Amino acid sequence: MKALALALKSPALLWRNGSRISGHLIVGLTLALVTLPQAVAFSVTLAGVPPHFGIYAAIWGVLFCALLNPSPVFHGGPNTAMSAAIGVTLLPLAPPFGAEYMGLALTLGLMAGLIQLLFFLVRPLGRMLDLISEPVINGMICGIGLFLIFKSLTTFGGLPLNTEVEWPLWIAWHSFLAVLEIGNLQAIEVGLVTLVTCVVAQQFDRLRNWAILLGIAAGTLWSQHLSAKLGLQNTLIEQIGNLSSIGLVWPSRPLFTQEAMPDIVAMVPGAVTLALLGLFQTVAAMRRMSRKVGGFTDSRKAIFSDAVTNCLLPFLSSLPSCASFNRMWLVHRLGIHSRITIAVSALLLLLLVLFFAGVIAVIPMPAMAAVIMLLGANMIKWQDIKPHLKSRGEATVFFASFLSVLFLDLFGAVVVGTILAIAYSKWEQAHPNISLRGNVLKIRGNIYYGSLPVIEATYHRAIDRLDQLVIDFSECNYIDPEGIRWLVGAKAGHKVGLIDRRSGEDRRIPDRREGEERRSGDEAAPAERRAGEDRRAALRRRTRDRRQRSEF
Amino acid sequence: MPAFAAKLIRIALPTAALGAVYLLALDQHAQREEVRQAAVTLTPGCVEKLARYDLKPGERYASPYVLQHTGDKTALRGYSEEDVRAIQRGCNIIDDTQGTLAAERGRERWHAARFIRGSHASCDHCHQGIGDKQDAAGNRLKGSLGLGASWVQADMYDRFTGLLLPFELRQMQCYINSSNGYKPNIADDVIRDVTAYSRFLSAALGLKIANHYEEQGIDEIAASDTLKQGDDYIRGEAIYKEKCIRCHGPQALGTFADGRVVAPALAGPNSWNMQSRNYFYYVSTILPGFICRNMPLGQENTLTNQECRDIAYYISNLPRPAGDKQGPLIALRQQILMGVLPPLVRLTGPGPAGSPPQAQARALPQGDD
Numbered sequence: 055m056k057a058l059a060l061a062l063k064s065p066a067l068l069w070r071n072g073s074r075i076s077g078h079l080i081v082g083l084t085l086a087l088v089t090l091p092q093a094v095a096f097s098v099t100l101a102g103v104p105p106h107f108g109i110y111a112a113i114w115g116v117l118f119c120a121l122l123n124p125s126p127v128f129h130g131g132p133n134t135a136m137s138a139a140i141g142v143t144l145l146p147l148a149p150p151f152g153a154e155y156m157g158l159a160l161t162l163g164l165m166a167g168l169i170q171l172l173f174f175l176v177r178p179l180g181r182m183l184d185l186i187s188e189p190v191i192n193g194m195i196c197g198i199g200l201f202l203i204f205k206s207l208t209t210f211g212g213l214p215l216n217t218e219v220e221w222p223l224w225i226a227w228h229s230f231l232a233v234l235e236i237g238n239l240q241a242i243e244v245g246l247v248t249l250v251t252c253v254v255a256q257q258f259d260r261l262r263n264w265a266i267l268l269g270i271a272a273g274t275l276w277s278q279h280l281s282a283k284l285g286l287q288n289t290l291i292e293q294i295g296n297l298s299s300i301g302l303v304w305p306s307r308p309l310f311t312q313e314a315m316p317d318i319v320a321m322v323p324g325a326v327t328l329a330l331l332g333l334f335q336t337v338a339a340m341r342r343m344s345r346k347v348g349g350f351t352d353s354r355k356a357i358f359s360d361a362v363t364n365c366l367l368p369f370l371s372s373l374p375s376c377a378s379f380n381r382m383w384l385v386h387r388l389g390i391h392s393r394i395t396i397a398v399s400a401l402l403l404l405l406l407v408l409f410f411a412g413v414i415a416v417i418p419m420p421a422m423a424a425v426i427m428l429l430g431a432n433m434i435k436w437q438d439i440k441p442h443l444k445s446r447g448e449a450t451v452f453f454a455s456f457l458s459v460l461f462l463d464l465f466g467a468v469v470v471g472t473i474l475a476i477a478y479s480k481w482e483q484a485h486p487n488i489s490l491r492g493n494v495l496k497i498r499g500n501i502y503y504g505s506l507p508v509i510e511a512t513y514h515r516a517i518d519r520l521d522q523l524v525i526d527f528s529e530c531n532y533i534d535p536e537g538i539r540w541l542v543g544a545k546a547g548h549k550v551g552l553i554d555r556r557s558g559e560d561r562r563i564p565d566r567r568e569g570e571e572r573r574s575g576d577e578a579a580p581a582e583r584r585a586g587e588d589r590r591a592a593l594r595r596r597t598r599d600r601r602q603r604s605e606f
Numbered sequence: 607m608p609a610f611a612a613k614l615i616r617i618a619l620p621t622a623a624l625g626a627v628y629l630l631a632l633d634q635h636a637q638r639e640e641v642r643q644a645a646v647t648l649t650p651g652c653v654e655k656l657a658r659y660d661l662k663p664g665e666r667y668a669s670p671y672v673l674q675h676t677g678d679k680t681a682l683r684g685y686s687e688e689d690v691r692a693i694q695r696g697c698n699i700i701d702d703t704q705g706t707l708a709a710e711r712g713r714e715r716w717h718a719a720r721f722i723r724g725s726h727a728s729c730d731h732c733h734q735g736i737g738d739k740q741d742a743a744g745n746r747l748k749g750s751l752g753l754g755a756s757w758v759q760a761d762m763y764d765r766f767t768g769l770l771l772p773f774e775l776r777q778m779q780c781y782i783n784s785s786n787g788y789k790p791n792i793a794d795d796v797i798r799d800v801t802a803y804s805r806f807l808s809a810a811l812g813l814k815i816a817n818h819y820e821e822q823g824i825d826e827i828a829a830s831d832t833l834k835q836g837d838d839y840i841r842g843e844a845i846y847k848e849k850c851i852r853c854h855g856p857q858a859l860g861t862f863a864d865g866r867v868v869a870p871a872l873a874g875p876n877s878w879n880m881q882s883r884n885y886f887y888y889v890s891t892i893l894p895g896f897i898c899r900n901m902p903l904g905q906e907n908t909l910t911n912q913e914c915r916d917i918a919y920y921i922s923n924l925p926r927p928a929g930d931k932q933g934p935l936i937a938l939r940q941q942i943l944m945g946v947l948p949p950l951v952r953l954t955g956p957g958p959a960g961s962p963p964q965a966q967a968r969a970l971p972q973g974d975d
Contacts, residue, residue, distance in 0.1 A: 149768040214792045224788065228720070232791040234627075234634040242631055246624050253620045257613045462934065 078395045080263050081388045085129065085399035086406060087270060088384060088429070089116070090414070091422035093132045094294065095209070097373055100137035102150030103159050106300050107373045108132045109407060115367055115375030117400040122359030125351035126391040127343040128336075129382045129399075130363065130375040134198075134205075135331050137373060143324030147317045157309025160368040161318060164308045165325035167364030167374065170333055174357045183337040184353060189442045189452040190471030191338045195433050197459025197467060198379055202430030207233055209423035212241025212291060223460055240280050240289040241420040248273030248424035263388050266425055273421025292419040298411035302404070306371040329364075332376035334468045336360050339377035347391050380429045387432065447478040480504065486530075488512045493520050498529040501537035510540075517549060528555040638795070641713055642691070649707045652697040655736050659810035661694075663687045672812035675744065682809055689802065696803025699796060700753070701736045703728040706866050716796035720788075723927070724876030726860050727785035729800075731870045734900055738807050739821070746811065747906070749825025749899035753800075754807030756822050758815045766883075773801055783882035786927050825899050826891035832912040837890075842920030845913050849902055857948050858924055873924030874944055880936075881929025886922035893918035 089112040097108030111132040119130030140159055141150070148155040173179045204226035208214065211233030233242070252269035255261040261268065280289045310318070337353045344351050356377075364374045385396070406414060442452040455471030462470070485508055486499025495516055497509060517523055525544065527533070533541070544550045648656065660670050666681035673679060685693070695716070698708070703718050704725065705711035711719070719725075730736050737753030740746055746755075761772050771779075774797050778789045790796050813819060829837070846858075853869035855861050860871030871877040883889040884896070894914035900906055909917070925943035928936040 149770075208791070228788055229791070231717075231720075232794060234631045235638055236635075236791065236794055237631060239631065239635060242628065246628055249624055250621055254617050257617055 077263070077390055078392070078398055079402075080267070081385070081390045081395050082398035082402045084263070084266050084388065085381060085384065085396070086112075086403035088266060088425060089131055089381060089399070089403060090406070091294065091417075091419065092134075092378075092381075092426065095422075096132045096134060096137035100134065101140040101159065101373055102144065103140075103156055103373070104151065105297070106304060107156075107159070107371060108137070109297065109300060109403070110304065110370055110372035111367060111375050113400050113404045113407070114370050114372055115363055116403075117397055118363040118366060119359055119375060120393045120397040120400065122362055123340075123351070123356055124393075125340050125344060125356065126349065126393055127347055127382055127385055128340055128351075128356065128359075128393075129378055129385055129396055130360075131378055131381065132373050133332070133335065133376050133378055134201075135335065136328055136376055139324065139328050139331055140373070143321055143328070147320065154309065154314070157307075158314065158317060158321065159373075160306055160308040160371075161310060161314075162321050162325055162328060163364060163372075163374040164368040165318075165321065166328040166332065167361055167366075167368070169326060169329035170357065170361035170364055173329070173333055174354065174361050177354075180354055180357050183333055183357070184341075185476065186334065186338050186468060186472050187451065187475040188342070189448045190455045190468065190475055191342045192438050192442060193452040193455030193457075193471060194338065194459055194467050195342070195379055195383075196439065197456045199430040199433030201459060202380060202433070203427045204229065206423035206426045206430070209292075209419050210242065210245045210427065211237030212420055213237055238290055240277075240284070241291050241418070243280070244273045244277045244291060244418050245420035245424040247276040248421040249428060252425070252428050266384075266428070269425060269428075270417060270421050273424065274417050277418040277421070278416065294414055294417045294419065294422070296411055296415040297407050300407050300411070302408065304371040306369060308368045328374065332360055332364065332374060333357060335379065336377040338468075339379050339382055343382045343386055346386060349391075380426075380433060383433050384429060447482075451475045451478065484508065490516050493522055494524045494526050496526040496529070500532045500534075501527060501530055501541070502532060502534035503536045506537060506540055513544070517547075521549065522551070523549060524551045524553055526553050526555070528553065637713075641716075642688075642795070644691075646691050646694040646698065647709065647714070648694055649698055649701045651701045651730075651736050652694065655738065656694065656697060659806075661685070661690060661806065661810075663690050667809065669810045669812060671744070671810055676812060678812065685806075692799045692802040693806045695795075696799035696801070696806075697736060699800055700729040700733060700803060703730075704867075716794065716799065718790075718796050721781045721790050721796070722785040722787040724786060724871065726867050726870045726876035727787070727878075728867065728870070729780070731867075732784060732896065732900075734903075737804065738811070739900070746819070746821040747899065748820040749823070749895055750821045751823060751896075751900075752807070752811075752819070752821035753804040754809075754811045754813050755819040757801070757804040757808045758813045758817055758819070759822060760815065766889075773804070777801070782930070784878050784884060786877070786879040786882070824892050824895040827894040827898055827911050827914055828891045829915070832910075832915060835912060837886075837915045837919040839916075839920050839923055841913075842916035842918070845909075845917050846920050849909070850917065853902075857951060858921055859948065872921045873926050874948065875927060877926050879927040879929045880940070881931060885926070886918045890915070890918075893922070 090109070093108030093112040094105045095108075097103050097105050097111075101107065116129060116131045119128055123130075140162060143162060144150070144155055144158055148158055173183070204223075207226060207229040211229075213229075213232055213236065248269040251272040252265045255265035255268045277289070277291050277293075280291065336356050340351060340356050341353065360376055367374060385391070439452070442448045451471055451474045454474050455467045458467035458470040483500050483502075484504035486497050486501070486505050488498075488509060489496045490512060493516075495513060499505060501509065513523075513525075525541070527541075541552060545552055658670070660668075663686055664684040667684040668679065668681040695714075699715055699718050702708065703715065703722070704727075705715040705719060708714040733739075733751045733753055735750070737751075738746075739750040739752065746752060756776070757773055761770055762776065763769070764771050774792050777797055777800060778792070781787045781789055807813075808815075850858075850872075853861060854872055855869070857874070858872035858877075859874045860876055861868045878884045881888060884893045886893055894911070894917075897917055898907065898909055898911060898914040901909070925940060925947050927944070928940040
């Protein structure tokens with residue numbers, strides 16, 4: 055921001071910073087051009103509202119998020135899952151594209167925004183969103199990448215969209231066959247020209263940032279060439295079309311009338327889904343991308359920015375906004391992490407729509423579909439999948455979330471993945487390491503209601519055999535009231551002694567335990583203790599090495 | 607150098623893959639075009655139907671049916687050879703959707719069976735008489751889902767969703783609901799040819815655009831059209847065993863003979879799903895309406911309204927696939943029910959009176975339906 059202000063003041067500085075500013079502009083333009091077709095497609099085909107809803111979301115949604123969200127990689131705007139959720143919620147209530155439908159869509163967005171505000175105000179609710187683990191998010195990203203490829207197939211082949219959302223894999227296969235058999239060959243050519251140009255340009259460092267723009271330009275040129283040769287009425291290549299009717303601001307008002315009340319009440323579950331869909335994606339995408347660039351942003355700030363944005367957008371004829379995995383990926387790949395760039399992209403889109411509607415109009419949709427397919431393919435990265443395959447738990451969670459995106463939906467993926475991830479961590483906690491040496495039963499881990507049956511099994515086997523048993527819980531992290539009651543009960547049996555070799559302070563601060571333990575070794579045999587410590591040290595080294603090897 | 611080679615590979619591999627896709631697309635397009643140009647082998651039903659309406663290429667078309675029924679000699683614009691082939695293929699698809707009568711099952715029917723989950727469903731199970739059911743005197747029948755009459759109502763507002771549905775989208779609903787399948791792409795030949803055939807039927811029958819004819823759609827039977835005894839599962843089962851079981855089999859799983867469907871499944875994996883409007887719990891007036899006007903074959907309109915509703919209620923209580931929008935849990939439940947219930951009923955219930963259904967099916971006349 056400072057650089058920009060300075061640059062504006064002094065032409066010399068502007069010259070010096072020229073390359074940086076042009077970098078911002080290129081990335082901003084690429085983002086704007088990539089967002090545009092998504093905005094049009096999401097609003098018309100998924101949400102059932104006119105294209106300006108999506109375009110305003112891509113302008114105002116992105117701008118508000120860039121202003122409110124401190125994360126440098128956050129890119130808001132229209133979103134597939136949210137647009138689809140709007141369509142699914144409203145379709146039974148009113149005919150799409152009608153005035154009532156649009157009013158209800160705005161109301162739905164506002165309700166979702168208010169619910170999101172609740173997630174900001176009630177802190178534990180917001181904290182719940184942090185329980186989505188990294189394999190869940192990466193599984194979702196890979197799933198969404200595939201989904202974007204599938205979803206673009208029909209547009210790529212110049213065919214009408216297949217709006218069916220169930221059985222996405224099967225529909226994708228059908229769409230692929232349809233593209234091969236009845237696709238518009240000219241449209242396929244335009245898409246292929248775009249794809250090949252992008253793929254080639256990506257390989258050269260100088261062209262990398264320009265790759266998508268070059269691809270779109272090549273596709274547009276080829277489509278213009280075909281139209282000139284054969285005539286647009288023969289090629290039938292769909293173009294974005296003229297957007298010149300769209301103005302600077304289009305104020306709107308959500309529908310809150312007495313007659314609409316039953317519909318609004320019926321929309322409440324839909325609004326909750328919409329709010330959660332947005333927040334889950336926002337928190338997950340932001341955390342993932344922040345880690346990728348080595349930064350951190352409090353998820354509460356993202357929740358706040360989303361909530362405020364979504365409360366404002368319904369008054370600007372806009373779809374609700376949330377983080378977009380694919381566009382954030384693009385921001386990351388283009389290598390410029392700055393809120394200015396993202397704000398610039400929103401403003402550029404506004405300028406494009408206002409002043410260059412005629413130029414945008416001839417951009418062919420197959421070229422846009424090709425770009426979206428490329429984005430999808432770039433989201434599936436072996437480097438991100440590989441670390442999850444090393445642990446069985448993580449791999450299961452990863453694949454569950456990946457498959458859930460394809461077989462259920464995004465929300466289903468979040469739920470299934472998160473439940474599995476929590477189940478795995480609980481399973482770990484419920485299986486403490488129990489060792490019986492001589493008459494010492496040592497428990498490493500937690501003593502709580504979940505792990506007690508496991509401990510009891512060994513304990514009873516030991517107590518049947520031995521006259522005297524010592525339970526050593528110096529390496530317990532956590533004992534819940536039930537665990538304490540059990541220990542008290544065991545001690546009351548007169549055969550059991552308890553030891554905890556930590557001093558009072560160390561029972562609360564586990565970090566200092568190591569040093570203290572070395573000083574106060576009286577009960578257990580020294581050799582045995584040393585062996586245990588060696589083992590632990592080796593384990594620590596191994597863990598550290600593994601952590602360094604994987605890039606996370 | 608290795609970096610350059612890696613770059614070259616990263617460019618060459620995707621380009622080669624995309625080129626292969628393009629070549630494959632060219633090949634598939636050529637094959638489609640070949641089928642479009644090839645002469646059509648009609649099914650026996652279509653030979654008779656199209657000959658009766660005197661379909662042939664020419665400048666003008668005058669329908670013998672219209673001449674006979676109204677005396678109107680007006681000739682309409684005729685059909686090109688390409689149009690005639692499209693109409694013939696459309697007729698084939700309606701008569702034999704699964705392609706059991708075709709030499710090349712998939713190719714000749716535009717792979718229509720690809721969009722159907724079960725192995726039974728064919729358009730003319732519901733749209734009887736190849737979409738144009740008539741009595742012996744050539745009168746069109748009320749509530750017989752005539753395709754010509756449906757086409758002249760080209761765009762209809764859907765009664766349940768309020769959506770404006772063109773004829774092509776209404777065909778898609780057939781694929782999704784009635785055949786428990788998937789939507790073909792709206793630009794697919796399978797949709798276009800059926801539209802061509804339906805349009806030809808409307809011309810051949812002298813139907814006027816935007817008019818409503820009584821053979822269009824279902825003659826729905828609401829509970830208010832009965833003596834209001836309530837719909838009864840037990841009564842329905844009794845009537846089913848008396849009148850329907852002979853063709854449709856003891857658990858309404860349909861019957862086969864010589865690899866062809868004699869009577870389609872009314873329940874089980876080959877039938878319509880739980881989100882079809884044929885499903886009694888979803889829309890309670892449509893299946894009774896169909897039964898009353900179209901069943902049993904050759905004895906239409908003999909069942910009372912109450913009997914039709916009872917039968918429909920009974921059939922809908924038999925296990926069938928879940929609708930796509932009902933989610934994976936209900937789908938799983940229905941799959942388990944469809945797998946477990948029929949053998950259980952076969953084991954525990956009283957066996958069907960008389961001979962096994964296969965033998966009965968063979969004894970039936972081999973009609974279109």
